[in-house]
Amino acid sequence: MxxxxxxxxxxxxxxxxxxxxxxxxxxxxxxxxxxxxxxxxxxxxxxxxxxxxxxxxxxxxxxxxxxxxxxxxxISPNELRGQAVKIPEDSDDEDDYATAEATGPDWGKKARRRQRTMIKKLLEAEERRLEESKEEEEDKDIEEFLIKE
The missing domain is CATH 1.20.5 (Single alpha-helices involved in coiled-coils or other helix-helix interfaces)
Known part of the structure; x- marks a missing residue:
């Protein structure tokens, strides 16, 4: 110190x-x-x-x-509700590059496949949610007509 x-x-x-x-x-x-x-x-x-x-x-x-x-x-929720989402094609052929749209960087097969499955899962989840909300509304409509004592 x-x-x-x-x-x-x-x-x-x-x-x-x-x-x-x-x-x-x-x-x-x-x-x-x-x-x-x-x-x-x-x-x-x-x-x-x-x-x-x-x-x-x-x-x-x-x-x-x-x-x-x-x-x-x-992807915005409005696009999901209106189903304005384009799901990439399921074909993984290498010859499809001439007809494919240029939407971004060139992805490999696995990345395209993962993107397709993710978009499909999101759309299915949104559809399930909409169906459940419709069922709840129907239940409310039916509940009005039930006689309550």
Whole structure:
């Protein structure tokens, strides 16, 4: 522990000695140069900060636009209800590339198959949910006509 304290004292002494000798040995030319550099920094700093803020804002807007485009590309619940979803064909033939639509990156067979099964599962789940809601509505309609005592 004493070694750490000794090192801290040595660093402090060297710092004060170097700063004092540096300020004492400065010529008028060096003082003028120091004042010019400090003044230019103080004058230009607000403009540099504004320039950086504009660049950051542009980058942020670009990221937001990309995020909005990605959100639009996802399947919305309205598309599921209206069944506007196109399920890729079940054929995995390599010769179908000439007739296939370009909807995105070239996927391998397994990825296309996984995508088809996922879309089918989502559509089936939505259909089941709609059927259940219709059954509940029918039960409510029938319940109106039951005589309650």
């Amino acid at each position: 004493d070694g750490v304290v000794d090192v801290a004292k040595m660093v402090g002494n060297r710092f004060t000695t170097n700063v004092q000798s540096g300020l004492a040995n400065m010529s008028p030319e060096k003082w003028i140069r120091l004042v010019i550099i400090a003044g230019a920094y103080m004058l230009l700093r607000p403009y540099i900060i504004k320039l950086g803020a504009k660049a950051q804002m542009k980058a942020h807007e670009k990221e937001e636009a990309e995020a909005e485009e990605a959100a639009k590309a996802q």
